[in-house]
Amino acid sequence: MAEVSVRAPGRRWSKPPFIKSPGLRWGLYIGATIYFVxxxxxxxxxxxxxxxxxxxxRGAKFxxxxxxxxxxxxxxxxxxxxxxxxxxxxxxxxxxxxxxxMTVTSTAIGILISVPIGLGAARNIAPAPVYxxxxxxxxxxxxxxxxxxxxxxVAMFGFGPFAGMVTLSFATIGFLSKLLAxxxxxxxxxxxxxxxxxxxxxxxxxxxxxxxxxxxxLIGLSLYRLDINFRESSVVGIxxxxxxxxxxxxxxxxxxxxxxxxxxxxxxxxxxFAEYSAGKIRARLQ
Amino acid sequence: xxxxxxxxKRYPTGDEALKGVDLEVxxxxxxxxxxxxxxxxxxxxxxxNRLVEPTGGRAxxxxxxxxxxxxGGLRQARRRMGMIxxxxxxxxxxxxxxxxxxxxxxxxxxxxxxFRKFPQSDVDEAFRLLDRVGLAExxxxxxxxxxxxxxxxVGIARALIQDPALLLVDEPTASLDPKTSRxxxxxxxxxxxxxGLAAIIxxxxxxxAQMFVPRIVGLRLGEVVYDGPSDGLSPDVLTEIxxxxxxxxxxxxxxxxxxxxxxxxxxxxxxxxxx
Amino acid sequence: xxxxxxxDIKVWQxxxxxxxxxxxxxxxxxxxxFAYCWQIISVNTTWFFVWxxxxxxxxxxxxxVPPRWEYIYKIWDPLWDTINIATLGTMLALFxxxxxxxxxxxxxxxxxxxxxxxxxxxxxxSRSINSLIWALLLVSIIGPGVFAGTIAIxxxxxxxxxxxxxxxxxxxxxxxxxxxxxxxxSRWQIMAFGIVPQIMPALAGISVFxxxxxxxxSTVLGLxxxxxxxxxxxxxLNIxxxxxxxxxxxxxxxxxxxxxxxxxxxxxxxx
Numbered sequence: 001m002a003e004v005s006v007r008a009p010g011r012r013w014s015k016p017p018f019i020k021s022p023g024l025r026w027g028l029y030i031g032a033t034i035y036f037v038x039x040x041x042x043x044x045x046x047x048x049x050x051x052x053x054x055x056x057x058r059g060a061k062f063x064x065x066x067x068x069x070x071x072x073x074x075x076x077x078x079x080x081x082x083x084x085x086x087x088x089x090x091x092x093x094x095x096x097x098x099x100x101x102m103t104v105t106s107t108a109i110g111i112l113i114s115v116p117i118g119l120g121a122a123r124n125i126a127p128a129p130v131y132x133x134x135x136x137x138x139x140x141x142x143x144x145x146x147x148x149x150x151x152x153x154v155a156m157f158g159f160g161p162f163a164g165m166v167t168l169s170f171a172t173i174g175f176l177s178k179l180l181a182x183x184x185x186x187x188x189x190x191x192x193x194x195x196x197x198x199x200x201x202x203x204x205x206x207x208x209x210x211x212x213x214x215x216x217x218l219i220g221l222s223l224y225r226l227d228i229n230f231r232e233s234s235v236v237g238i239x240x241x242x243x244x245x246x247x248x249x250x251x252x253x254x255x256x257x258x259x260x261x262x263x264x265x266x267x268x269x270x271x272x273f274a275e276y277s278a279g280k281i282r283a284r285l286q
Numbered sequence: 287x288x289x290x291x292x293x294x295k296r297y298p299t300g301d302e303a304l305k306g307v308d309l310e311v312x313x314x315x316x317x318x319x320x321x322x323x324x325x326x327x328x329x330x331x332x333x334x335n336r337l338v339e340p341t342g343g344r345a346x347x348x349x350x351x352x353x354x355x356x357x358g359g360l361r362q363a364r365r366r367m368g369m370i371x372x373x374x375x376x377x378x379x380x381x382x383x384x385x386x387x388x389x390x391x392x393x394x395x396x397x398x399x400x401f402r403k404f405p406q407s408d409v410d411e412a413f414r415l416l417d418r419v420g421l422a423e424x425x426x427x428x429x430x431x432x433x434x435x436x437x438x439x440v441g442i443a444r445a446l447i448q449d450p451a452l453l454l455v456d457e458p459t460a461s462l463d464p465k466t467s468r469x470x471x472x473x474x475x476x477x478x479x480x481x482g483l484a485a486i487i488x489x490x491x492x493x494x495a496q497m498f499v500p501r502i503v504g505l506r507l508g509e510v511v512y513d514g515p516s517d518g519l520s521p522d523v524l525t526e527i528x529x530x531x532x533x534x535x536x537x538x539x540x541x542x543x544x545x546x547x548x549x550x551x552x553x554x555x556x557x558x559x560x561x
Numbered sequence: 562x563x564x565x566x567x568x569d570i571k572v573w574q575x576x577x578x579x580x581x582x583x584x585x586x587x588x589x590x591x592x593x594x595f596a597y598c599w600q601i602i603s604v605n606t607t608w609f610f611v612w613x614x615x616x617x618x619x620x621x622x623x624x625x626v627p628p629r630w631e632y633i634y635k636i637w638d639p640l641w642d643t644i645n646i647a648t649l650g651t652m653l654a655l656f657x658x659x660x661x662x663x664x665x666x667x668x669x670x671x672x673x674x675x676x677x678x679x680x681x682x683x684x685x686x687s688r689s690i691n692s693l694i695w696a697l698l699l700v701s702i703i704g705p706g707v708f709a710g711t712i713a714i715x716x717x718x719x720x721x722x723x724x725x726x727x728x729x730x731x732x733x734x735x736x737x738x739x740x741x742x743x744x745x746x747s748r749w750q751i752m753a754f755g756i757v758p759q760i761m762p763a764l765a766g767i768s769v770f771x772x773x774x775x776x777x778x779s780t781v782l783g784l785x786x787x788x789x790x791x792x793x794x795x796x797x798l799n800i801x802x803x804x805x806x807x808x809x810x811x812x813x814x815x816x817x818x819x820x821x822x823x824x825x826x827x828x829x830x831x832x
Contacts, residue, residue: 010410013383015402016426039645043707051704059702098605101598108595143817147693147781148810151798156617158610161602235691238785242605248694252701260698264690271689337739364745375740379758388754392745399750441740448744 058257065261088259095247096266099233102164102243106233107226109165110172115218117173118180119206125184134177141174150236161242168229168236175228179221180214187213216285223278227271234267287313287348287484288334288452294342295329295508303329305508306343311452314482316475318495318516321505322528327488330505331454334486335367336360347452365392368445370474372457374437376429382440383425386412389447408447415443419473435466439473446477453478453485460490467491471498492519492536621803628811629804636793636812642707643789643816646782647775650714655768657715658722665723666730669756680723687720692778696787707788714779718771729763730756765831773824780813 019025120126120134141149146167153163187210195209237245244263251259288311295304303326311317319327332338334345336352345352352363368389376385390408391399398404404412416422419439429437438458445453455474459467471487475498478485489495495502496516504512504527512523521533576584610617663669665680695713703709733756741755783791790809797805 010406011413012406013404013409013412013425015384016381035648039649042641043645043649043711046706047708048704048706052708055703062698062702097601101601104594104598105602108591139818143777143814144810145777145781147784148794148813152621155621156610156614158607160605160607162606162611165602231689231691235693238693238697245694249697252697255701264694268686268689272685275685335743337742361745361747364743367743369740369743371736371740373736375734375736377737377741377754377758378734379761380754384754388741388746389744391741391747391750391754396747396749396753399746400753444740444744454743 058255062257062261065258088256091247091250092244092259092263092266095237095244095263098161098164099230099237099243099245102161102168102233102236103226103230106165106168106172107222107229109169110176110225110229111222113169114173114176114180118177118184121177121181122184123181124189125206125210134181138174138178138181141170142178146171146232146236147239150239150241154240159240159242164233164236164241164243167241168232171232172225172229175225176218176221180218183214183217184210219285220278220282223281227274227278230274231267231271287311288486289346290334290343291346292343293330293333293340293345295326295333295338296341303508304333304340307505307508307510309503309510309513311484311486313451314478314484315501316478316485316487316499317501317503318499319486319488319503319505320490320492320495320527323490325505326508327505328456329508331369331456331486331488334454335364335369337369361392365448366450367452367454368448368450370438370441370445370453370455370458372460374434374441374461376437376440376444378428378430380429381425382416382421382427382429382432383412385429385440386416386425386443386447389444392448411447412443415446416440418477419443434462435470438462438466438470442470442474442477446481450483453483453487455485455487457488457490459494467494468497475499492524496537624803625807627804628807629802630808632805632808633812636790636809639783639788639790639793640812640816642710643779643791644776646707646710646714646779646787646789647772647820650711650779651718651768651772651775653711653715654718654722654771655764657719658726659764661719662723662726662730666727668733668735669730669752680727684720684723684727687716687718688724689720690717692717692775693781693785696782697785700786705786705788710779710782710787710789713782713787714775717778718775721774722767722771725767726760726764729760729767733759762831766828769824769827773820776820777817780816 017025019028117134117137120130121138123131126134149170150163150167153167157163157166191213192205192209195205200208233243234245234248237243237247238249240246244267248260248263251257251263288309290307290309292306292308293304294302294306296302307326307330319330321327329338333340334352336355340353343353347363347366350363352360355363377388380388384402387402387404387408390404394404394408413422413425416425419442421436421439421443424432424436429440432440441458453474458470458474462470471494474485474487477483487495487499496519499516502512502514502516502519503510504523506527511526512519519537521537524533524536525531661680661683664671664676665684667673667677670677670680692713695716696710699709699713703712737759738751738755741751746754779789779791781791781794783789783793784795786792790813794806794809797803797809
C-alpha cells in the first residue's frame with residue numbers, strides 16, 4: 001500500500017442518493033419499514049395456520065384436477081360417459097356461451113357510447129361544461145370494481161346476463177373514453193389546425209383532423225377491451241349476473257375441483273387465443 | 287499488434303458482410319476505416335471484439351487468438367479493447383461517473399459493482415480522465431442531461447479507463463456538429479498518442495479522416511479496396527470505394543499541412559456544405 | 562385501383578371496389594354477430610324486470626340516502642385491511658414477476674424454446690384469471706381471511722407486472738447493453754449496468770400502476786370471504802342496510818381517488 005500513500009489521498013466517490021434531502025430520505029425509509037412491519041403483522045396475526053395446513057391436500061386435489069381435466073378424467077375412471085359428466089359439460093357450455101355473448105354485446109355497446117364521451121372528455125376539443133360532465137361519468141365508472149356495479153345491476157334488472165351486459169358496457173365506457181380522451185389530448189395540433197384552416201365544419205374537422213390520428217389506437221384498445229370484458233364476464237356471475245362465473249361458483253361450492261379446473265383451462269385458452277389474434281390484427285393495422 | 291486474417295462474416299440471412307478481410311495494425315497506430323454505408327465497417331469493428339461473431343478467419347491481439355477464446359477469455363480480451371460508439375451508447379439513466387466506472391466492470395467483481403464500491407484507484411483514474419476530457423464538474427449529472435459532444439467525451443473516458451491497448455471507434459462524429467466533430471476527433475487522436483494506443487476509427491467523413499489520421503483503409507462490399515496513407519486518396523481511389531461522383535471537392539487540398547489542423551481552415555465552407 | 566379512367570375522366574375513390582366490398586362485408590358480419598348475441602341474451606332476460614328497473618332504481622336510491630355516518634367507526638379496520646391486501650399483494654407479486662419477466666423477454670431468456678414458453682404460460686394463466694376467482698379458489702383451499710386475499714392479489718398481479726416488464730426489457734436500447742458488453746463485463750454485470758438502469762423507471766411505474774388497480778380490486782375480495790371492506794359491503798347488502806352501503810361506497814370512492822392521485826404523483830416524480 002506504500003504506492004498509494006505516496007499520492008495525494010484520492011477523492012472519494014459514492015453513488016449520489018436518489019432522494020437528495022437526507023431528512024426526507026430517512027423519513028421515507030423508516031416510514032416504509034414501520035408500515036411494512038405493521039401491515040405484515042396485521043395480516044399474519046389472523047391467519048389460522050391449522051386451517052392452512054389442512055387446506056394443502058385440497059390444493060393438491062385442485063391441482064390434480066388439471067391432469068387430466070374433468071370430462072376426460074371421468075371417462076378414464078368409469079370407462080364410459082356418465083350422466084353427471086354430460087350434465088357438467090352442458091353446464092360449462094351454457095355458461096361459456098352466455099359469457100361470450102355478454103362480451104360481444106357489451107363491447108359493441110360500450111364502444112358506441114364511449115366515442116362521444118371520449119370526444120367530450122378531451123380538454124382540447126370540448127367546452128368546459130361538457131368536459132366536466134364526461135369526466136364525471138368516467139370517474140364514477142372507473143372507481144368502482146365491476147362486481148360492485150354488477151350487484152346494483154342485478155338488483156335493478158334481476159338475475160341473468162342482461163345485468164352482466166349492462167355492467168360490462170358501463171365499465172367499458174370508463175376505460176375506453178378515458179384512454180380515447182387522453183389520446184386526443186396528446187394528438188398533433190398542427191394536423192388538426194390545418195384541417196380547421198380549410199374552413200371545415202366541426203364534424204368534418206373531427207373526421208379529417210382527429211379521427212385519422214386516433215383510429216389505430218382506438219381499434220387496438222377496443223380489441224384489448226374485448227379481451228378484458230371476457231375475463232370480467234367470468235366474475236360478474238359470482239353475484240348473479242350470468243356467464244361462466246355462476247358455473248364456476250357452483251363448482252367451488254360443491255368442491256368439484258376438476259370441473260373448476262376445466263373451466264379455468266378454457267378461460268386461459270380463450271384469453272390466450274384472443275390475445276394472439278389481437279396481436280396479429282394490430283400488427284396488420286400498423 | 288492486431289492482426290486480422292481472412293475475417294469473414296455471413297449473416298443467417300445469407301448477406302456476406304465481410305469477405306475475408308486481412309489487416310494488420312501495429313502498436314500505437316491510428317487508422318481510419320472509410321467506406322459507404324453497408325460496406326461492413328461496423329461489422330468489422332464488432333467482429334474484432336466479438337460483439338458480432340465472425341463466421342470465419344482469425345483475429346489475433348498480441349498473438350492471442352481472439353476468435354477462439356471462451357467466455358472468460360473473451361472478457362479478458364475485451365478489457366484490452368476499448369470501444370467508442372456512434373450514438374454514444376451511454377447508459378442514460380446512470381450518472382456520468384457510473385458510466386465512466388462501468389469501463390472497469392471487467393476488472394471488478396459483481397457485488398462490488400452492484401454496490402458501486404469500486405477500488406479507490408479506479409475512482410482516481412475516473413476523476414483524472416473526466417478532468418482530461420473536460421467534464422470534471424459533471425460527474426454526478428445523469429448521462430441524458432448532457433449534450434452530444436459531452437456524451438461522446440464520457441464515452442471516450444469509459445473506453446480509456448479500461449486501460450486498453452486498442453481503441454475500436456465506431457462513427458464517433460456521426461451525430462455531432464462540424465465543430466464538435468473536430469474536437470472529438472482531435473481528442474481521440476491526442477489521447478491515442480499520449481497513451482500509445484492503436485485505434486481503428488470508422489468514419490463517414492473523408493475530409494475529417496484525412497485531417498487527423500495518417501493511415502486510411504477503404505472498405506467496399508466487405509472487401510479492403512484501399513490501404514495506404516491519407517494523402518494517397520485520389521478521385522480514382524474514392525470512386526473505387528464509393529462509386530462514381532465528383533470527388534475533387536472532398537479531398538484535402540493542402541498537402542504540406544503537417545498536422546492538417548490549421549491547413550484546413552480554408553476548406554471550412556466546403557466542409558460545412560458537406561455535412 | 563382507387564383511380565379509374567372512365568370515358569377519359571379520372572375518377573377517384575377512397576378505396577377500390579374489392580376493398581370496399583370487404584369492408585361492407587365485415588360490417589355486415591359484425592352486425593349479424595351482434596344481433597345473434599343480443600338474441601341469446603334477450604331470451605334469458607325477464608323483460609318485465611328491465612321495464613320495471615327505473616322504479617326499482619328510484620326505490621333503492623331513496624333508501625340509500627342519507628348515509629349512515631356513525632357506521633364509519635366500523636369500517637376503519639376493514640379499510641386498513643383493504644390497503645394492506647393491495648400493498649403487500651403488489652410487493653409479493655413483484656418478487657415473483659421480476660424473474661419471470663427476465664425469463665420471458667426474448668433478449669434475456671436463457672432458452673427461447675424451453676424456458677420462454679413456460680414463462681409465457683405463467684403470465685397468461687395469471688392474467689386470465691380474475692383476482693376474485695383466485696380469491697374464491699384460495700378461500701376454498703386455505704380458508705377465509707385477509708391472507709387468502711393477499712395471495713390472490715399477488716397471483717393475479719404476477720402476470721400483469723411480468724407482461725409489462727418483459728415488454729419493457731424487449732424495448733431497451735441495445736447499444737447501451739453492447740457498450741457494457743464491450744468493457745468485458747460478466748453476464749450479471751451486463752444485467753446490472755446495461756439492463757437494470759434502463760428498465761428501472763418502467764418497473765417503478767408498473768408497480769404503482771398495479772398497486773392502484775389492486776386497491777380497487779381488493780375492495781371486492783370480501784364478497785367471497787377474502788377480507789377487506791368487501792366483507793362489510795356484503796353483510797350490509799345481505800341485511801338490505803342501504804344507508805350503510807352508501808357509506809361504504811363513499812369510503813371506497815375516496816380511497817380509490819386518493820390512491821389514483823398518489824399513483825399519478827409517484828409516476829410523475831419518477832419519469
